[in-house]
Amino acid sequence: MYEHNGEKYFIVDSHMHYWNAAPDNWVPGAEQYAKGWIECFHAYQGLGPPETHWSIEHFQKYSEDDLMKDVFEDGHVDVAIFQPTNLKEWYKEGFNTTERNNEMGKKHPGKFIYNTNFDPRDSDAGLEELRRNVEKYNCKGVKLYTAEWNNGSRGYKLSDPGAYRYLEAAQNLGIKNIHVHKGPTIWPLDKDAFDVSDIDHCATDFPELNFIIEHVGLPRIEDFCFMATQEPNVYAGLSVVIGGLMYARPNFFNKVMGELAFWVGEDKMTFGSDYGIWEPKWQVEGFVNWEMPDREEFADFPRIGVAGKKKILGLNAAKLYDIEVPAEFQLPASAGTPGAHEVLGEPVAGA
Amino acid sequence: MTAPLVSVGPERLLAALETVRDPELDEPITSLGFVASCTVSADGDAEVRLRLPTYFCAPNFAYLMVADAYDAVSVLPGVRRTSVVLQDHFASDVINDGVAAQAGFVQSFDGEAVSELHDLRANFLRKAVMAGTDQVCRPLLAAGKDPAALLAMTLGEVPPSRALTRLRDRRAELGLPAGDSAPLIIDPVSGAAVSADALPLHLRKAKLTRVSIEANSGICRGMLRHRYDTPGQGETTLSQESQEEDR
Numbered sequence: 001m002y003e004h005n006g007e008k009y010f011i012v013d014s015h016m017h018y019w020n021a022a023p024d025n026w027v028p029g030a031e032q033y034a035k036g037w038i039e040c041f042h043a044y045q046g047l048g049p050p051e052t053h054w055s056i057e058h059f060q061k062y063s064e065d066d067l068m069k070d071v072f073e074d075g076h077v078d079v080a081i082f083q084p085t086n087l088k089e090w091y092k093e094g095f096n097t098t099e100r101n102n103e104m105g106k107k108h109p110g111k112f113i114y115n116t117n118f119d120p121r122d123s124d125a126g127l128e129e130l131r132r133n134v135e136k137y138n139c140k141g142v143k144l145y146t147a148e149w150n151n152g153s154r155g156y157k158l159s160d161p162g163a164y165r166y167l168e169a170a171q172n173l174g175i176k177n178i179h180v181h182k183g184p185t186i187w188p189l190d191k192d193a194f195d196v197s198d199i200d201h202c203a204t205d206f207p208e209l210n211f212i213i214e215h216v217g218l219p220r221i222e223d224f225c226f227m228a229t230q231e232p233n234v235y236a237g238l239s240v241v242i243g244g245l246m247y248a249r250p251n252f253f254n255k256v257m258g259e260l261a262f263w264v265g266e267d268k269m270t271f272g273s274d275y276g277i278w279e280p281k282w283q284v285e286g287f288v289n290w291e292m293p294d295r296e297e298f299a300d301f302p303r304i305g306v307a308g309k310k311k312i313l314g315l316n317a318a319k320l321y322d323i324e325v326p327a328e329f330q331l332p333a334s335a336g337t338p339g340a341h342e343v344l345g346e347p348v349a350g351a
Numbered sequence: 352m353t354a355p356l357v358s359v360g361p362e363r364l365l366a367a368l369e370t371v372r373d374p375e376l377d378e379p380i381t382s383l384g385f386v387a388s389c390t391v392s393a394d395g396d397a398e399v400r401l402r403l404p405t406y407f408c409a410p411n412f413a414y415l416m417v418a419d420a421y422d423a424v425s426v427l428p429g430v431r432r433t434s435v436v437l438q439d440h441f442a443s444d445v446i447n448d449g450v451a452a453q454a455g456f457v458q459s460f461d462g463e464a465v466s467e468l469h470d471l472r473a474n475f476l477r478k479a480v481m482a483g484t485d486q487v488c489r490p491l492l493a494a495g496k497d498p499a500a501l502l503a504m505t506l507g508e509v510p511p512s513r514a515l516t517r518l519r520d521r522r523a524e525l526g527l528p529a530g531d532s533a534p535l536i537i538d539p540v541s542g543a544a545v546s547a548d549a550l551p552l553h554l555r556k557a558k559l560t561r562v563s564i565e566a567n568s569g570i571c572r573g574m575l576r577h578r579y580d581t582p583g584q585g586e587t588t589l590s591q592e593s594q595e596e597d598r
Contacts, residue, residue: 036406036441039578043405046577047570154463184409190456190464192471193409218570219375221563222478222556249569255562263559296493 001329002076002313004288007306010329012317013071013080013280015179015214015239015272018104019096022061027092033149034090041277044240047248048278062276064104072111075273075280078314079323081113083143083179083214083272089150098133113321115141115179118170120162121150127169134173140321142175143214147183147193155186159198167206177320178202179237181214194220196227203231210320212270215240216260225263235320236264238312239272242283246290254292258301265339266308270317284313307335359429364389364397365585367423374415374472376568377479377521381585383568384575385416387438389424389584395431397424402438402583404574410442414459415468417450439578476525477539482561483518484536488554498554499547507531 002009021038023031042059045052054062062070071077082101086094094100098116105112116133118126133139147155156163158180167178186193196217203211214237217224228234241260245253260269271287273280288309292298304312310331318325368386369379380386380401387400399420403413417437425433435450437443442460449459457464487509488501506529509515523529527542536545536553545553575583582588 033441040405040407040574043574043577047573184407188463188465189411189460190466190468190471192411192474219563219567221566222481222560225559226556244570244573245566248573249566252562252566252569256566259559259562262555 001078002284002288004285007310008329009076009284009288009310010314010318010325011075011077011079011280011284012271012314012321012323013075013077013273013275014212014270014317014320015083015237016071016080016275016280017083017085017096017277018062018064018067018101019085019276020061020093020100021059021091021095022057025061025091025093027088027090030090034087037087037090037095044244044274044277047244049247049282052279052282054276059276064107067104067275068108070279070281071273071275075275076284077273077280079113079318079321080111080275081115081141081272081317081321083115084117085143085145085181086117086119087145087148089148098137098139102137113140113323115139115143115177117143117145118166119144119148119150120156120160120166121153123162127166130166130169131173134170134175140175141177141179142170143179143181145181145183146198147185149185153187154189155183155193157186157198159201163198163202164205167202167209171206171209175209177210177212178206179212179214182217182220192220194218196220196223199234200227200231203227203234207233209233210235212237212320214272216256216264218244221256221259225259228264228268234268235316236260236269237272238269239274239277242271242287243274243278246283246286253290254298257290257304258292258298261302261304261308261337261339262300263339265302266304266311266336267316267339269312270320271313287313302337302339304337307331308337311336358393359391359395359397359427361389361391363427363429364391364399364424367427368399368420369585371416371419371423373571374412374475375409375564376571377475377482377564378568379585380416380420381583382587383572384579384583384586386584386586387579391430395429397427397430397433399424399433399435400438401435402575402579403440404571404578406439406441408440410440410446410460411456411464411468411471413437413440413442414446414449414456415472417446421450473525476521478560478564479521480518480525480527480539481557482564483514483521485554485557485561486514487512487518487535488557498550501536502534502545502547502550504535505531506533506535509535 026034038060042056084098085096088094102114114137116139118130182194184193199211210233212235216236273283369381371380385401387402389399391397417435421435437446445459456468519529
């Protein structure tokens with residue numbers, strides 16, 4: 001919970017991690033990838049305020065106590081959603097698995113929601129594991145990383161027939177939310193791995209599922225926005241937007257938030273700190289304090305006010321995950337600012 | 352062994368590398384800070400070392416930058432042998448060996464790619480045309496030009512600027528009309544005129560595409576600085592806010 005100017009914000013951190021990327025977890029022979037991955041994450045942390053930077057050693061493996069303090073005690077978060085990333089080709093026990101998250105989180109009842117994941121290239125065995133995980137951890141969501149390396153394959157598209165089989169199975173198991181993270185590799189490598197058009201197909205073909213595109217499709221914000229405008233079940237996960245731009249590039253942050261407010265709308269954006277990349281404290285406080293400057297270049301962006309910030313910081317994700325929100329944090333149904341759908345109507349929807 | 356007839360200095364090498372762009376960010380690899388070093392021996396052996404913001408930057412774009420750098424340097428008069436080395440990247444060996452052997456992308460990434468990178472490059476040039484459309488149109492609109500009037504304008508009627516030159520260059524590279532009599536606003540895929548009905552959305556898309564590319568560029572520069580604390584050859588260290596005002 002965060003309170004500012006008499007307004008109370010219920011905070012759902014919809015995208016965070018508990019990883020072990022220390023050398024003791026590196027797969028022999030794949031050390032360079034394990035090292036390269038965590039160093040890349042660490043460089044992202046460099047985009048946050050200097051006083052929030054960690055040493056690489058701390059960043060590789062933070063403790064349960066660190067997480068509870070950074071996220072809940074200092075970070076204002078009420079409920080956090082663990083998003084797993086397996087990467088078992090590089091990390092012996094996986095980078096950040098559902099099992100590891102649960103092992104830690106079960107000591108703190110009511111604080112965490114456990115998402116699981118799947119890889120459509122794992123065939124029948126993967127489907128069985130998905131079923132086991134959903135039942136064991138009561139999962140309502142999955143996190144998919146399409147650039148994951150798997151047995152010589154460098155990634156997949158969500159529109160592949162194998163992926164559809166998994167999406168169907170997930171839906172039958174009661175999964176509602178599909179978080180997607182694009183990465184730099186895919187098959188074939190000559191295509192743009194960050195292209196989001198595969199999600200466009202899925203969103204149309206699985207209207208009962210919600211697709212939360214993490215990092216708003218970065219580096220393809222424009223493709224993501226065109227797609228999200230047309231698909232009612234596509235959401236913008238703001239991890240990296242707030243963490244990577246708000247401090248380091250405030251003017252770009254204004255513009256990106258303005259574009260998202262226009263194309264996607266504040267009802268379909270969810271806050272995620274991406275912890276341990278960035279601590280939630282400065283992100284929550286900074287975002288509540290943030291206002292679009294009153295300048296000509298921002299004049300045609302919808303404004304995100306207190307109601308919009310409440311939705312983005314927690315209420316939207318609470319809806320997606322059926323999280324009970326105390327009445328003091330709730331908004332009247334009509335509060336807020338509409339996005340492009342309502343403003344432009346058909347021309348944008350037909351884009 | 353005879354010495355080359357023309358001697359080439361590091362400035363000429365750097366100037367050649369300035370023509371090489373990151374296809375996603377549409378900026379020279381020099382100003383982005385991607386050129387770690389470029390040297391040329393008295394005998395005309397050129398060596399260029401490139402670096403990127405992360406170990407996992409997309410291998411297809413990385414390949415294009417290494418291959419383009421090789422092409423730009425190897426044609427310089429006085430250069431006898433060219434070596435371009437991408438350092439600290441997960442696919443460094445494959446890319447460096449593939450470019451040195453002039454093998455092409457498909458052969459370099461055996462079994463992992465089905466075609467060369469022309470379509471990928473063209474796709475990103477079209478994005479650059481969209482972003483460039485916003486860069487050129489925004490000042491016109493700010494000066495009071497009616498949006499509908501933009502449709503009737505030709506490139507020749509737009510006051511000269513760096514942004515206009517860049518837009519023309521990108522359009523020409525795609526084979527789209529880029530001469531004085533060509534319309535200012537066209538569809539970047541077909542080259543056809545944009546209708547009055549479609550104009551508002553077209554301009555919004557142009558603006559969004561520019562915001563996206565510029566935000567990516569901001570993130571990439573920040574990541575590169577975290578990774579390497581020394582500036583690259585020819586790197587422009589623009590302050591974070593002036594970078595966008597400056598365009």
